[in-house]
Amino acid sequence: MDLLLTNKIVAITGPAKGMGEAITRAFAVEGARLALLARDTLAVSALEMELRDQGVDVVLVACDITNSDQCEQAVAHIREALGDVPDVLINVAGGSGPVGKSGADTTFEEFEEIVRLNMAGCFNTMRAVLPGMMERRSGKIVNVGGTFGMRGKAGRMAYSASKWGLRGITKSMAIEAGPHNININIVAPGMVDGQRFRTKVCLDMAVKLGVSEEEAAQRHAADYALQRISTAQDVADACLFMASERSRQITGTDLPVDGGWAAL
Incomplete structure (x- = not known):
């Protein structure tokens, strides 16, 4: 099935580790033009050079997604380098927060840090791309969430809260962006x-x-x-589908990629 992603401008945050690398390579195979957003560009440079050597149209953009100004500057950079705002935004970048700590033992600083990264980071990138998508009247946004944001998990309160909050951001903004022909969804991996x-x-x-x-x-x-x-490729395949026109009538939804864990 042709996913109709050839020459689409796809911006990916967290593009070079684990799921992020698999997602980046999957979009490259589909013929997309890639904008790789990373706070540490050195960690992404090897992947960028490899893709460029393979003939992929790719640009590496320095961006701390927790900084709203940097996110807006990144979109301006993409427009200048690739000729337009992204057709697709894939928000992969995120963190795990404290592991094995109860909510009562979690410090405010630990809670704030992971919420800022997993929630505010996605909000910043979405806010940066949406005006251009709305003006063009087309766009796809895929936020990578997590099944702990669907069921909760003892010892992972801060992470669970951040991913649960991301669901609220996604669903609310999907309703707002829908009249502009923009789809916004969550792909929620389980253990990968x-x-x-x-x-x-x-x-x-x-x-x-x-x-x-x-x-x-x-x-x-x-x-x-x-x-x-699940494998990283399973998550990448779900992102491809949600970013493609094959999912044109799907928005504001959670797609668990977890082998059925969230359903049990």
């Missing part, structure tokens, strides 16, 4: 297989239960309806 899952999550469970790391991974998978852990 990768370095952190293998070296942190599985290792912690293995030590706690006295099992092997592989058995720990299998126990995690058993919690999901499909009995398997």
